[in-house]
Amino acid sequence: MQGKKMEQQILRVLSKQFPNVASTATEIINLQSILSLPKGTEHYLSDIHGEYEQFAHVLKNGSGAVKRKIDEEFGNMLSEKEKRDLATLIYYPEERIRMIQQESSWVMDDWYVVMINRLIQVCKAAASKYTRSKVRKALPKDFAYVIEELITGRRDHGDQEAYFNEIIHTVIRIGKAPELIVALSNAISRFVVDHLHIVGDIYDRGPGPHICMDILMKYHSVDIQWGNHDVVWMGAATGQLACIATVLRFSARYGNLDILEDGYGINMLPLFKFAMDTYKEDPCDCFKLHYREGEYDIANAEIDRKMHKAMAVIQFKVEGQLIKEHPEFKMEDRLLLDKMDLTRGVVNIGGKEYELLDKNFPTINPADPYALSKEEAEVMEKLRLGFINCEKLQEHVRFLYRKGGLYKTYNNNLLFHGCVPLDDNGQFLEVELCGKKYKGKALYDALEQLLRKGYYAIDPEEKKKGMDMLWYTWCHASSPVFGKDKMATFERYFVADKATHVENKNPYYTWYDKDETVTMILNEFGLDSPESHIINGHVPVEAKKGELPIKCGGRLIVIDGGFSKAYQPKTGIAGYTLTYNSYGFLLAAHEPFESVEKAVETGSDIHSDTVLVQHVDRRKTVADTDIGASIKQNIEDLENLLEAYRTGLLVERE
Numbered sequence: 001m002q003g004k005k006m007e008q009q010i011l012r013v014l015s016k017q018f019p020n021v022a023s024t025a026t027e028i029i030n031l032q033s034i035l036s037l038p039k040g041t042e043h044y045l046s047d048i049h050g051e052y053e054q055f056a057h058v059l060k061n062g063s064g065a066v067k068r069k070i071d072e073e074f075g076n077m078l079s080e081k082e083k084r085d086l087a088t089l090i091y092y093p094e095e096r097i098r099m100i101q102q103e104s105s106w107v108m109d110d111w112y113v114v115m116i117n118r119l120i121q122v123c124k125a126a127a128s129k130y131t132r133s134k135v136r137k138a139l140p141k142d143f144a145y146v147i148e149e150l151i152t153g154r155r156d157h158g159d160q161e162a163y164f165n166e167i168i169h170t171v172i173r174i175g176k177a178p179e180l181i182v183a184l185s186n187a188i189s190r191f192v193v194d195h196l197h198i199v200g201d202i203y204d205r206g207p208g209p210h211i212c213m214d215i216l217m218k219y220h221s222v223d224i225q226w227g228n229h230d231v232v233w234m235g236a237a238t239g240q241l242a243c244i245a246t247v248l249r250f251s252a253r254y255g256n257l258d259i260l261e262d263g264y265g266i267n268m269l270p271l272f273k274f275a276m277d278t279y280k281e282d283p284c285d286c287f288k289l290h291y292r293e294g295e296y297d298i299a300n301a302e303i304d305r306k307m308h309k310a311m312a313v314i315q316f317k318v319e320g321q322l323i324k325e326h327p328e329f330k331m332e333d334r335l336l337l338d339k340m341d342l343t344r345g346v347v348n349i350g351g352k353e354y355e356l357l358d359k360n361f362p363t364i365n366p367a368d369p370y371a372l373s374k375e376e377a378e379v380m381e382k383l384r385l386g387f388i389n390c391e392k393l394q395e396h397v398r399f400l401y402r403k404g405g406l407y408k409t410y411n412n413n414l415l416f417h418g419c420v421p422l423d424d425n426g427q428f429l430e431v432e433l434c435g436k437k438y439k440g441k442a443l444y445d446a447l448e449q450l451l452r453k454g455y456y457a458i459d460p461e462e463k464k465k466g467m468d469m470l471w472y473t474w475c476h477a478s479s480p481v482f483g484k485d486k487m488a489t490f491e492r493y494f495v496a497d498k499a500t501h502v503e504n505k506n507p508y509y510t511w512y513d514k515d516e517t518v519t520m521i522l523n524e525f526g527l528d529s530p531e532s533h534i535i536n537g538h539v540p541v542e543a544k545k546g547e548l549p550i551k552c553g554g555r556l557i558v559i560d561g562g563f564s565k566a567y568q569p570k571t572g573i574a575g576y577t578l579t580y581n582s583y584g585f586l587l588a589a590h591e592p593f594e595s596v597e598k599a600v601e602t603g604s605d606i607h608s609d610t611v612l613v614q615h616v617d618r619r620k621t622v623a624d625t626d627i628g629a630s631i632k633q634n635i636e637d638l639e640n641l642l643e644a645y646r647t648g649l650l651v652e653r654e
Helices: 002-017 021-034 052-077 080-091 093-102 108-127 132-138 141-152 158-173 177-192 209-218 228-238 241-253 258-263 269-278 298-325 374-388 391-403 440-456 460-475 489-494 515-524 596-602 626-647
Strands: 042-045 195-198 222-225 346-349 352-355 407-410 413-417 431-433 436-438 533-537 556-558 576-581 584-590 608-615
Touching: 002 626, 021 626, 042 052, 052 080, 052 108, 052 177, 052 209, 052 576, 052 584, 080 093, 080 108, 080 177, 093 108, 093 177, 093 596, 108 141, 108 158, 108 177, 132 141, 132 177, 141 158, 141 177, 158 177, 209 258, 209 391, 222 391, 222 407, 222 413, 228 241, 228 374, 228 391, 228 440, 228 460, 241 258, 241 298, 241 374, 241 460, 269 298, 269 374, 298 374, 298 460, 298 489, 391 440, 431 440, 436 440, 440 460, 440 515, 515 533
Parallel strands: 042 195, 195 222, 413 533, 533 556
Antiparallel strands: 042 576, 346 352, 407 413, 431 436, 576 584, 584 608
16 A cells, blocks of 8 residues: 555656656657667776876776777778877867967868868767767757757768858858867767776875866766775865874875875975974985976975975874774784884884884874874864865865765676775675674675765764774775785884785785685675676786786776876886776776877877777667666656556646
8 A cells, every 4th residue: 555655656746747648658768769779888997096197198088989989980091190190189179279270281271171070970979879868968068059960960961961061161260160179079088988987096196186086076977986095085184183194194205295285275384394393403214205207396305205204203193092092993003103112223013123214203202102292283283174174175075975985886897996805714804893793795885884974974973983984994904995904104114124014915815816706795785697797996906927907707807097107117007997888898908198298299199908808798788777777667657657647547737
């Protein structure tokens, strides 16, 4: 009885939008036809790490999707150089037009005619898998009518050829050709990729995570799986001191403090003054920077080293306070400040003494080593206020919360950053959170709820609990996005013996190449299709050592994007990205991106090799997707509405 009542309510709500048989039937026809369209292309990127130029370029080229579309349309009709120039025009239309305008060899009107026609052909092909309605909504307002006419009409029809040519010539005559080229190029980039997945770590080493966030906020369709570096920035935005200290230490370490000062407008002067006063005679040799030649003003190196050390010491202190406050974290092995004997210059780690590489700690009180000095406390309070009052950072973090989560199931695939915590036997690891035990999917769900409380909770106690869990998620051995037994930051700074630097990976990385493990994980998240995959970000694939990104016969794919230049000497390449279109998966291995300037001038692109082609048995349509499942449900509801009109249960309206 209750179910019938609910069904009638649904029908009444639907009838407001579709008030009669005609409108209902039209919508059923429309939705049913959409199901037969080819599935849109999904694009998977991971571990961007603030490398905004390479990130923006890979977004523009769709990991080779634009070039493939150009090849499909023109084949041998254009030379490789012409196809390369066309691709560059699509990626960087404004810059390319300016360059062509400066070249005397070109008659601009002729160039405009040729390029506009080529762009129309590519745009028409890219838009063909969408409804006319969706295409219309995606087009830029200023040229929506013109582009729609150019890409939907029959050019080969004799009666319309003059009409098409007149549109193009008029656009050129009134000086609007550059704007039309930009609009067509943007439309192509929009159509070749229907949906973007960011599988973690937008933030960290590179110089422009804030720029990456600005780009993502303008993207037409995106979801984000939080990485450990994203989580620590989210924690910093709440005012959590250990997260703030970590963010600042990383920024100083990579010579990127201007991200905070120039990118987010957070005042670094209090930290600068404190560091210069406290460590003015200290060379801070253990705190050398990992900067890139030509991208860092080395005149700032001495100052940044001192700020780096100042923040590292503060970080160890506030982390120690957290660990003591939360014995349930069981992270006592990370309490090392109280294990230092500053008189002898040694530290006891795991029952063994090691010489300290740095013995100058003027702010550490041996009687209470985790207490902030008065000056340190003042600096951190000013920084805390800077982070929580930074509107741009808060806007970016709200976007991360709105579009993100710890995992996502999408079109029969499971996406996450890091690992699903397993025990030594390859079973789901049981983890205690706030007095309750969780494992598998339940662990993800419970942890994500806590992380959201850290930002949104009104109750101070609940908010504090969530804020501390943001730090926990950044570095705890049981955290899905970290996946190691410890974060040996202290040891890497102060102990020469590299044996102390080792961070052992979660057993997940031992088991994730086994079919039974992948099946267990997929089933845990409600995926039982033989076509389901795990898309896994976080761990750089060491290609130069022969490591492959494809695990378990292609059922698990590691797609560390390799954007971070800091990782590239280790990996040997600039990482992997993945696309999934109606024909299957394409995994691309990338070489490092040179620069936008080089791309515009020479037509150079990121050199990519396709290392996996996994074709589906049958071309995928919208009917095979999550959106398709929703459409099918809508059709069922509409057919019930149609029946209600025809049986007199509901009365038609105008």
